[in-house]
Amino acid sequence: xxxxxxxxxxxxxxxxxxxxxxxxxxxxxxxxxxxxxxxxxxxxxxxxxxxxxxxxxxxxxxxxxxxxxxxxxxxxxxxxxxxxxxxxxxxxxxxxxxxxxxxxxxxxxxxxxxxxxxxxxxxxxxxxxxxxxxxxxxxxxxxxxxxxxxxxxxxxxxxxxxxxxxxxxxxxxxxxxxxxxx
Numbered sequence: 001x002x003x004x005x006x007x008x009x010x011x012x013x014x015x016x017x018x019x020x021x022x023x024x025x026x027x028x029x030x031x032x033x034x035x036x037x038x039x040x041x042x043x044x045x046x047x048x049x050x051x052x053x054x055x056x057x058x059x060x061x062x063x064x065x066x067x068x069x070x071x072x073x074x075x076x077x078x079x080x081x082x083x084x085x086x087x088x089x090x091x092x093x094x095x096x097x098x099x100x101x102x103x104x105x106x107x108x109x110x111x112x113x114x115x116x117x118x119x120x121x122x123x124x125x126x127x128x129x130x131x132x133x134x135x136x137x138x139x140x141x142x143x144x145x146x147x148x149x150x151x152x153x154x155x156x157x158x159x160x161x162x163x164x165x166x167x168x169x170x171x172x173x174x175x176x177x178x179x180x181x182x
């Protein structure tokens with residue numbers, strides 16, 4: 001898929017937010033790389049792999065044009081994962097980045113944003129480039145080096161000298177299980 005064919009990332013549909021005074025939109029974050037970690041409090045993979053990874057990303061990229069967001073997407077155990085429980089969870093795990101609470105769907109157990117992104121489950125990691133284009137939608141654990149390489153590549157492409165822009169216009173970083181290609 002060339003950079004011209006990349007899909008514009010869908011806005012998050014959140015019923016509420018934690019760790020931010022106002023709701024956040026992807027439109028507001030244009031010009032930054034956006035990393036979204038979709039998780040559930042009762043998901044073992046989220047607790048053991050996803051949350052530690054997203055905390056590292058939030059700390060590592062704190063002084064760079066990278067926004068890290070959580071997306072609490074509940075598709076099971078709805079009664080146990082209410083906002084008050086998520087607030088306690090975020091406090092216990094020291095989650096300081098903004099967290100969107102995915103809007104429940106009227107059509108079934110899969111919440112709205114999870115449906116928009118066709119997420120297969122949790123943990124899932126979404127990376128959106130500075131132009132709002134979806135660059136990664138990954139289910140399950142993904143290696144820290146692969147994620148860091150993708151984010152670094154996106155930051156490097158954006159920091160090119162404008163005179164080099166045409167030369168690098170077709171550069172489209174891509175990571176999969178085989179590695180990352182620029």
